Amino acid sequence: MRDPKVRLLGTLFLCVWVPLVLSVFDAVDFQRSLSTAVRFIGYPLAGIFIVQALSDDKARQVVFIGTAIVVGFWCLDAMIQWTLGYDVFGYPSQPGALTGVFYPKIRLGVVTAVFAPVLYEGVRRYGRRYPWSWLVLLAMVAAVILNGRRAGWMMLAIATVGYVAYLYFVAERRQWLRWMAVGGVAFAIAVGMVSQTQLVQDRMSRTLAVFQGDYEGINRATSLRLGIWRVGAEIARDHPVNGIGGRGYDAASEHYVQERGVDGMVSTHAHLFALEIAAETGLIGIAGYAVFLVVLVRGLLGVPRQAWPRVWPWGIGALVAGFPLNVNHAFYGSFWSAIFWWLVFVTIAMMPEQRAPARRAAVA
Template identity: 30%
Template sequence: MILLLLVPVLLPFGRTAEAPLSIAAIIGVILLLRQHGVWRKSASLGLMLLLFACYWLPAFFSAFDSVVPAKSWETVAGDLRFLPFAVFAGYALRQTNIWPRMQCLIALIVLVWLLDAWLQILTGFSLGGAADKEHLSGIFGADNLKLGPVLAVLSPFLLLEARARFSRTGLIAAFLFLLVPILLAGERASWLSFALVCLIMLWRETRAPLRFAVWCMAALTGACFVAAIAWQTSPGFAARMQRSLLVLQGTHSAVDEASAGRLRIWHTALAMGAAHPLNGVGVRGFRYAYATYAEPGDFFVDPVTHEGASHAHQLLLELFSETGLIGVFAWLIGAWFAIRAWWRADVPTRLRALAPGLALVAMCFPLNTHLAFYSAWWGLLFWWLLALYCAALQSESHEVTTHVA
């Protein structure tokens, strides 16, 4: 369990989170080799294999005619580590009595990040140093602006733990404690992700349309009040809001500026996918193919290196442009398997899987912008959550009792 917890603990510190993941993956390989007869009976391993195939095979097929073969094949080879890591997670979390402590400790990690973020709000400094001009950066630092997306994605762990320990009062307090740093982090994608998490949590609390609407209005009122204060007190947040409001002008250029140039990136991604509809330009080949498909005068194109935007900033467009229709359909199949596993589970199993499952919904919700799912950092967090989700759906009748000698 310690290795699993070290992954989020080390997330703010660059690629250091690869160390516990790699150690866990090595142990996972040993488990697969030495205990294969027992692991074949594991329900979680079957789901892991299906989801891994839906993730890895599109990258594999995209690499054969990639615009940058070395980068694509390096990614394909590196992604192999996620399967044995998921196997290790299933083994480490095979006993159901571990889960309450595991979820509590993850919530505690998020809480520490939040306390650090609030310290930066109040003083301008945190463990990660001084804040960025427009973004609250927290423990991640001003040169690694991922605080907002990570807090939004991992917020279910803290919200559910607060609800379990302190009832609805704790849930409301956790919501407000998360809301301010996520807003000031300035990533609009994280605002949408957190809003989605809150909507699902509110429906879980109310279970009735009228009460749900009332709670939603109360939450929206609170969020607007906090946003109004932030607008008056935070120049960075005000700048982000003023840029966002440009979308109300309705013109293409205004919408493009409001989205920080996302429209031109998305148009280019569509052009890439249309030119390579079967298997895309190659996983992680987006920036290298960008200049070929970008419109003239695109400011994302570097005139020296002729490279462009690093990724498509949208999950479906990342899949279509880099892995083609193979990738889009494979991920849809994977989503279906993951949802089917949830619906087939009993109530106690669903409760165990709720936090990582809700985090995955927030992370992958298609009507949003995203970080790159085949990148080393975001892909690692994605597979950490997937591993927890698969392990949580492992029923007691399938617990593995073997051990590594």
Template identity: 30%
Template sequence: MIAFVALWPLPGIAEGVLVLGALYAAVRMVQLRLQGNQRLLSSPAWALTSILFLGYWLPQAFSAFDAIDPGTAWRKAAAGLRYLPFMWLVAIAVATPQRRALTLGGLAVITGLWTVDALAQAIVGSSPLFWSMDQLKWAVSGHGLCSPQEMAAADRLSGVLGPCNLKFGQVLASLSPFLLFAASRRAGILGWSLAAAAVGVVLVLAGSRAAWLTYALVLVFSGWRLIGVRGLLACIAVGAVAAVALAVTVPQVGDRVARTAMAWEGENDGVNQALSGRAQIWAAAACMIEEHPINGVGARGFRDAYPGCNPAPTTQDVWGAGPALHAHQILLEILSETGILGLLLWLAAVAQAWRAWRFAPPQAREHARPAMLALAVTVFPLNTHLAFYSTFWGGLTLLLAALYAGSLLAKDDR
């Protein structure tokens, strides 16, 4: 599982690790179940992990029956089955105190290394980790991980994921609870403060406004129990001053702040510009929901349905050429691609996750708190999002869901 996360900068290899891990977990779990042996995973953890998977996968499967592109939808649904044994494997990785310490500690180390690497990129202009992988790629295949056009077009701190995969801000924000909780356990308030400041600087430079909101939630819910309300307000004030300083001195940050301010101009175009075209995308999503209310246009079918629902087909899109690929908002993505049926299934899974938290003992909640916070801020509905039915972001979300279920219902807490 740690190898899967560490290899995210190399998506193809990471996907191969996921598939191999899923195959191993499937074979091993079946063997143990047939033998009546449940040593690897408690029954409640196994059940909750499976329920969370079904809440994600069943909407995808039901949406394929009359999808815009049925062939692609059914292939995606079939491929999505690999996530179930993978989630079992992740839950097993946190099922005992020793495994949980190793797994969560490994995630904290990876997040810390990626943060330090991004700070180095801010200073020297290139991510040392990405540069090393890129040089290796050149030596092996004669070309780099990114094209020259992608390298030149990058307008933000890209970190270890590189300029051709500008998701670093959202990824780091979602993983930040593992680093902050580990730092607070090791060094108390000082450790939490230093880690929070380092991640905060990187996220501001990474330029993702969705990641800014995600990280603000992480700071609030990880910090208030540690430093209290007054300390948290002081932390937020210092962070705001630092963010303003970066906005003034770093052109890319200032550009995003200026673009956000366009929302207060009071005109629809200003709001659309401030949201990088998302107001137009959300209007198209509403059109799809109206036309396909039961089971949507099909998981990952947004791009195919977009031309028929584009509210401004004759104007140049803010994001450039090509259709919008997804709704950029979790509720609109679920409703437009999987319909009301899909939303109900998602909500049923959320209800089971909340019920498990509500009835878990305090010690189990404490063990699961980093994963719970990471999952909660990743799916926080009052934000913009990456595509939850894409391979990368879907895998990240289900990883966090399995970490939550496995940590909360670990065998040592039953």
């Protein structure tokens, strides 16, 4: 534990894992909550391996370029699926959603969005040498929009704002303005290409229903999530300290709707990270989650300015993946946890090496 990176990794992990363990004792679904807490133990072990494996610049560069290429491929593959009806693996397009390599799951938008800062940084670094890389940027924006999940739209918007803010501090003013102009044009072209499709128009019509100001309009705009959130709020209120146990939302929501008569919907998770954490791990979980965010942001701000290009694109992705208002997958679920923790661990691994202070020798 002398390695500052391993200490940071351990601190961040404990902020999330300790509330999970404390929620197990009176969990509504003891077996599932226990298995969730046990499953999480594997993450810090993987994190230590990632930190050690990315201890030299060559390995870091390979991971950076490799990730940008893989995400870029996802996006280009999705464009092929949109154009031809099948992607390069033969996966067919689905009515109302672009799935790409994630077929049949509609995960393309939300997963691509959290890796968007890495792709942005790749285009920034290599755009002059490889001008065609700008086409990948257009494909990324179009793929996220055509995926049809507005959660992905929101996450891409947050990731983009975060990257623009980061770029403001690492680039010269003239260079920053040039990147904003070029990036703005690229975004406008991508949005213009897909905005007239029936899928996008339907999603926008549903989103604009929020301005009706009534329950039906807001519920339609949020894809019928108000009923899910009402049940989640009831659960959090009845179990304020340590919650109902990790991944216990499914069983608890069924009990609240069918047996207690709460006017809401049964769901596998709360479709809102902050509410899911409050319901499943209580105020202890919320406190740990808040400390996690503070520690991670402080760690990012403590990185020397010259190392920001190496660290911050990953850090922005990690913050977007753990954003409290995310409405996509379950925060404690295996799929999103794997993505979230991988981004956190790579962020830490990309930080500059720091030697732990040596202990002073005892004076005889």
